[in-house]
Ligand SMILES: Nc1ncnc2c1ncn2[C@@H]1O[C@H](COP(=O)(O)OP(=O)(O)OP(=O)(O)O)[C@@H](O)[C@H]1O
């Protein structure tokens with residue numbers, strides 16, 4: 163026995179004790195920080211609030227009703243006369259007894275009993291202020307199955323008068339639905355908006371993330387290597403040709419847009435008879451015009467990269483070592499300088515850490531200030547190229563892969579709600595801001611998920627298709643795309659699902675959709691309207707959840 | 719004519735898969751590549767069409783130095799060299815016809831092919847290739863609906879679409895049963911003899927080597943240890959190729 167104990171590991175009971183003590187402290191501190199308070203929720207006032215909230219939520223303002231009522235009037239005194247009595251009425255077989263029939267303060271309890279009322283009817287107690295022609299609701303009641311009635315209520319805030327005042331017991335005799343309420347109509351309207359927001363965000367997000375997912379896939383990018391002269395020639399040419407593209411496109415678009423009034427307006431006028439279809443075409447055209455400089459700039463930059471890459475490849479293949487090295491150094495010096503200037507200028511522009519204070523005002527002065535350190539850095543980088551063989555191919559693909567993938571991860575970790583906040587500041591309140599926020603998040607999310615699917619494919623077919631002499635695009639289309647398509651479709655629906663959920667609440671930060679209305683009704687404490695919105699959200703989310711899971715299960 | 723001079727391949731992790739390998743393959747030969755698992759057979763075949771970048775050495779193919787070309791030139795060279803794989807490497811979710819047509823990608827207009835359009839002539843060529851390997855009726859099946867033997871026939875049909883001058887086959891029968899193995903080997907032999915296509919084929923079984931190849935080269939730990947007629951592999955050579963512990967069964 164004792165041997166066994168010696169062989170077993172010594173029990174550090176004090177370590178366990180310390181751990182337990184630390185955990186205890188952690189929870190104790192947590193309790194204090196999170197302000198857990200068990201008394202607050204039990205206070206009568208709080209409970210009343212909760213009950214009234216739950217009751218309003220339980221009575222969604224879905225329909226408009228036409229109600230037929232019958233009212234029984236009882237008189238009440240305020241303040242109490244000398245001889246406190248009970249009031250009794252009886253009309254048409256109904257009788258009601260109110261004890262006492264008066265109140266001295268507005269907090270006095272009063273009770274009413276009655277008989278001969280409509281069995282099981284709902285009703286409310288109304289008070290008609292002296293001289294008014296409508297009643298104010300001060301309570302509710304429910305008639306028992308035998309027509310018996312028993313109510314106690316607190317005297318409301320009634321002004322004292324010499325004359326007796328009137329309380330009315332209003333029974334609901336009959337209630338008919340005469341149509342959907344305004345709230346329901348608004349909910350339907352906003353639900354459509356919400357679903358369409360999700361649809362737009364998912365579609366645009368998918369379209370953007372598909373091409374990006376290929377450059378965020380390690381297996382496709384790790385073999386993309388280029389000599390340094392190729393990479394750097396691309397970097398030098400990119401801003402030049404890209405800028406040229408931008409300049410050309412804005413040269414064409416600028417006039418069209420500045421004459422906006424004539425050209426675009428007449429276009430819009432021409433399309434407007436087609437209704438929302440016309441508007442769609444107009445928006446698309448406008449979008450193309452607006453993004454044309456950007457697209458041309460990007461195309462220019464990409465062309466520059468590929469032309470530069472080819473140039474470098476060709477030179478590397480054909481040049482002897484010494485001139486090759488010279489080319490490497492020259493392109494690296496210039497390329498690094500260009501990169502540095504672009505980076506430094508961007509950082510200055512966003513005023514990183516208040517850097518603008520120390521910078522000259524004009525763009526020109528800023529650029530010329532960056533040139534010298536840029537070139538100095540370039541010379542260091544140029545000399546560093548000597549450490550590698552002249553024809554060394556650098557893994558530029560992996561660099562691009564890492565940048566893209568990390569950008570995706572960073573964007574994914576930002577809640578769409580916060581993105582919504584930023585876009586509301588930029589494009590104003592409304593669904594457009596919501597669409598932009600959800601699109602951005604979808605691009606990052608889908609881009610990551612898609613690229614992981616690309617990484618999981620069977621490489622065999624890619625190898626086989628490449629061996630036939632297919633180019634990169636062909637081998638992606640023939641060997642990669644068929645393998646990833648079903649997964650992509652499943653993810654698109656999954657994302658649509660998420661976007662519907664997100665778009666129901668992105669309205670809380672002003673991003674449009676049903677969340678916007680929900681937020682408003684809650685702020686107005688119009689809970690029975692809020693209830694309609696909550697129901698609408700629940701219904702639409704459930705329905706779309708089912709649809710998307712059905713489609714997914716059918717595809718896979 | 720394929721000429722390999724001092725070919726060396728060192729993988730990124732430092733593994734030396736090929737060490738100073740030199741040999742020549744005149745047109746029309748059926749050359750078997752043999753050697754233990756890990757001896758570098760796959761690496762050799764993949765270096766020839768540059769699926770793997772050689773570290774040093776020269777690969778000459780009809781006066782083109784394969785090891786020094788890139789881009790368009792490389793693709794032009796690749797389309798003359800068909801390749802067949804142990805695991806077939808078909809695109810499972812595509813039809814057999816699409817798989818076969820993909821052998822034509824080096825020739826057709828890239829844009830049209832991306833949109834899935836092939837010239838009528840190529841469609842007929844694809845059906846003819848399938849007929850030639852004995853599965854004309856499978857064109858519209860999905861590739862994953864076929865049996866192993868049928869899948870390798872699709873692989874051969876795809877290679878034939880390239881109208882290749884040479885076929886590289888990396889253990890084309892290693893995942894098939896012996897009967898199917900012979901039928902696939904006979905197809906390769908037929909292609910070699912009728913179309914005068916050079917075949918470079920890695921094999922595991924000596925009986926297949928002796929039955930089908932006109933010449934054999936052997937690798938051991940990345941070094942060329944034998945180059946000669948298959949029947950010259952006697953017991954002494956066998957031990958040199960496969961090591962002392964190996965026992966001859968073929
Ligand atoms: N991508 C790689 N990275 C690092 N080492 C590799 C890689 N591919 C293969 N090797 C190594 O190179 C050597 C040769 O491999 P190779 O696949 O060419 O052999 P093989 O003769 O085809 O073998 P098998 O008969 O099993 O197919 C082996 O030691 C292997 O582990």
Ligand SMILES: [Mg+2]
Pocket residue numbers: 759760761888889
């Ligand atoms: Mg192998």
